[in-house]
Every structure is written in C-alpha cells, then in structure tokens.
Amino acid sequence: xxxxxxxxxxxxxxxxxxWRQLFDGFQLACPTGQFVVVIxxxxxxxxxxxxxxxxxLRAGGGSVQLDGRDLVGWPDYRRAxxxxxxxxxxxxxxxxxxxxxxNLRLAECRRxxxxxxxxxxxxxxPSRADRQRYRALLQELGLPLADRLDTAVGQLSGGQxxxxxxxxxxxxxxxxxxxxxxxxxxxxxxxATVMELTERxxxxxxxxxxxxxxxxxxxxxxxxxxxxxxxxxLIGDWSAAERQQFTPTSLRALYGSxxxxxxxxxxx
Ligand SMILES: Nc1ncnc2c1ncn2[C@@H]1O[C@H](COP(=O)(O)OP(=O)(O)O)[C@@H](O)[C@H]1O
Ligand SMILES: [Mg+2]
Numbered sequence: 001x002x003x004x005x006x007x008x009x010x011x012x013x014x015x016x017x018x019w020r021q022l023f024d025g026f027q028l029a030c031p032t033g034q035f036v037v038v039i040x041x042x043x044x045x046x047x048x049x050x051x052x053x054x055x056x057l058r059a060g061g062g063s064v065q066l067d068g069r070d071l072v073g074w075p076d077y078r079r080a081x082x083x084x085x086x087x088x089x090x091x092x093x094x095x096x097x098x099x100x101x102x103n104l105r106l107a108e109c110r111r112x113x114x115x116x117x118x119x120x121x122x123x124x125x126p127s128r129a130d131r132q133r134y135r136a137l138l139q140e141l142g143l144p145l146a147d148r149l150d151t152a153v154g155q156l157s158g159g160q161x162x163x164x165x166x167x168x169x170x171x172x173x174x175x176x177x178x179x180x181x182x183x184x185x186x187x188x189x190x191x192a193t194v195m196e197l198t199e200r201x202x203x204x205x206x207x208x209x210x211x212x213x214x215x216x217x218x219x220x221x222x223x224x225x226x227x228x229x230x231x232x233x234l235i236g237d238w239s240a241a242e243r244q245q246f247t248p249t250s251l252r253a254l255y256g257s258x259x260x261x262x263x264x265x266x267x268x
Contacts, residue, residue, distance in 0.1 A: 001067040001082075001175040003030040003053075003208050010052055010060035010232075022048060022232040026062070030225075033206040039219045039227035041255045046212040049177045049229070053187075053210070056077045066175050080110050084169030084207070086162065086182040096154030100145060100164055101126040103153050104134045107168035121170030138167070141197065159190025163197060170201045177202065179211040183218070195222065216248035229255065 006029040011021035022045050030036055038046050051057035051065050055076060064071045067248055071079055073099045086093055094103050100232060105126040125135065131149055138146035143161060145151075153164060162182055167175060179198065181192040199222055201211045213219055228236030238246075 001208060002010055002032045003028070003210075004068075005029070005049075005053065005062070006065070006066040007062035008049075008052060008059055008061050008064070010048065010057065014050055022234065023059075023062075026232060026234070028227070028234065030208050032067075032208070033207045034225060035202050035223040035226060036211070036225045037064055037219050037223040038210055038212045038227055039214075039216065039251070044229045045232045046229055047180055048232075050085075050210060050212060054083050054085055054178055068268050070183060074219070077110070081112070081172075081177040083178060083244050084111075084171075084176070085178045086165045086169050086176035086180070088181040088184045090158040090161035090165065090179070090185060090212055091170060094153045097152060098124070099150050100130050100156075101134055103150040103164060103168060104171060107129055107171045111172035111174065137171075141167070141200065143167075143197075157190065159186050159193055162186060162190070162194045166194065166197055166201060170207065173205050174207060177205075177207045177209040179209065181212050181214055184214050198222070216251050219243075219251065220246060220248065230256070 005026060006027040008023045009021070010023040011019050014020050026049070034049060038049070040046055049058060052059050054070060055064075055072075055074060059072065062072075066082060073083075095106065098106065102124055105124055108130075135146050138149075143163060145156075145163065154163060156164065166182070182198075183194050186194060195218060198211070201207075209223075211218075211223065213238070220243055224240050225242075226236070226238045227234055235257070
C-alpha cells in the first residue's frame with residue numbers, strides 16, 4: 001500500500017528546559033512497493049519517524065495514511081496487523097525461550113485478527129500444518145534454519161535471530177515494513193546475509209518499506225529511493241539513478257549541510 005505522511009508534528013522537552021519541535025509539518029509520500037532507504041546523522045529523528053508511523057509514539061498532529069486510511073488513533077495491535085517492524089537489537093524482535101516455529105506462529109497471530117482483542121485463539125502451539133508451511137517458507141527463502149524449527153531462538157546467533165525477526169515481520173504480508181538499523185549490531189557476514197534476505201523479501205512481497213541504515217554502502221546499494229533527514233527535515237531525496245552520483249564519502253559529506261535534495265519530499 002502507498003504511505004502518506006502529512007503535516008506530521010512531534011516535539012520533546014529538552015534536558016536544559018524548553019521544547020524542541022523536531023517534526024513540524026513533515027511530509028513523505030511513498031507509492032506502493034517503494035523501498036525507501038533513510039539516512040541521517042545521530043539524533044536527526046530517523047527512529048522517531050518510524051515510531052510515529054508505527055504508532056509507538058503519538059504524534060502531536062498530522063496524519064499517517066496507508067492507501068488513504070488514516071492510522072492515527074489505531075491501537076498498537078491493530079497497527080501490528082498492517083505494519084511489520086525489525087529493530088536494531090536482535091533481542092527485540094523474537095521471544096528467546098520459544099522455538100523458531102513458535103515465534104513464527106506468534107508473529108502470524110499478531111498479524112491476524114485472532115490476536116488483540118480476543119487473545120490467541122488456538123494457542124501458541126504451531127499445528128503440523130503450520131510447521132509444514134514454516135519449513136516450506138524458510139526453505140523457499142534458502143534458509144538453513146528450515147531444519148531447526150524446534151530450536152529455541154535464544155540459542156541462535158544475532159544474524160540468525162534477525163533473519164527470523166525479518167521473516168516474522170513479513171509473515172502475512174504487512175502493508176508496510178519498517179526496518180530500523182536492523183543490521184547495525186551484526187558482523188559483516190551476517191549483515192550481508194540479512195540484507196540479501198531483506199531485498200529478496202521486499203521484492204517478493206512488494207511491500208512498501210522504510211529502511212533506516214547507518215551504512216552508507218547499504219544506502220547506495222539497496223532500495224529504489226534514498227532520503228536524508230536532518231533535524232526532522234528531509235534534506236535530500238534521490239532516486240536509485242540519482243544516487244549514483246555519490247560515493248559513501250561524498251554522501252557523508254552532506255551530513256550537516258542545508259537542503260541538498262534533487263527531488264521534492266512529497267513526490268515518489
Ligand atoms: N521519547 C522521547 N523523549 C524525548 N526525546 C526523545 C524521545 N525520543 C527521541 N528523542 C530525541 O529526539 C531526537 C531524535 O531521536 P532519534 O529519532 O532516536 O534519532 P536517530 O535519527 O538517531 O534515530 C533525539 O534528540 C532524541 O534525544
Ligand atoms: Mg535511531
């Protein structure tokens with residue numbers, strides 16, 4: 001589904017007193033299936049933007065729409081049905097004492113209407129049919145974890161946990177996928193594996209995706225569009241073709257500068 005963020009407002013009290021209005025009429029529009037990479041220096045508002053879109057932070061004004069439906073006011077469990085998320089910490093996305101199959105079942109229940117108001121109908125225990133589906137899915141994605149459905153997720157490496165988090169976040173085809181530096185805690189090899197899976201899942205599902213990354217190499221390699229945030233403002237907006245003008249070094253040099261974008265913040 002398409003994402004429209006309109007006139008978003010959010011601020012926070014500052015440690016020394018006073019108020020900082022970080023987002024003051026922020027706009028972003030992404031057509032269905034667009035894979036947007038979000039970069040910007042520390043504290044510029046990347047995670048806050050994702051939290052406002054996901055509803056884990058309440059906006060002071062404005063709207064977040066998926067295909068024209070306004071999510072503002074939706075409770076968390078309802079947003080979780082349409083939004084998949086993966087966070088930076090591999091410990092955040094999964095339940096360590098549950099097995100891979102149980103985690104996948106949990107994710108599926110969260111996405112469907114049986115979870116939320118009425119609880120987990122049918123329990124957490126994956127049925128034989130569930131297990132067969134999960135194994136087939138993991139095999140199809142080329143993941144050796146397909147043979148470890150009964151392994152507790154707490155026994156997996158960080159990279160393997162992020163792999164499972166990513167599969168969980170995309171189970172049941174969410175309308176929007178939000179990735180917040182989901183490879184930042186991984187070693188280079190695991191990072192490459194998780195990024196390759198990310199790309200494959202996004203393309204296969206056609207899910208509109210916002211991926212925050214600290215890695216300028218990733219920013220120049222993945223996605224259809226690259227946007228740069230600074231102090232709650234979109235200061236750069238490039239298509240995949242336009243970003244070819246950059247190297248990681250020239251891109252980093254733009255951090256801290258004024259508006260540098262070629263495109264406008266509201267056009268796809
Ligand atoms: N819940 C909050 N309360 C107060 N300040 C916050 C809160 N969340 C984020 N901030 C502040 O908002 C700014 C943006 O933070 P964040 O979105 O986490 O940045 P980043 O771009 O590094 O992800 C920072 O200055 C941070 O201190
Ligand atoms: Mg952040």
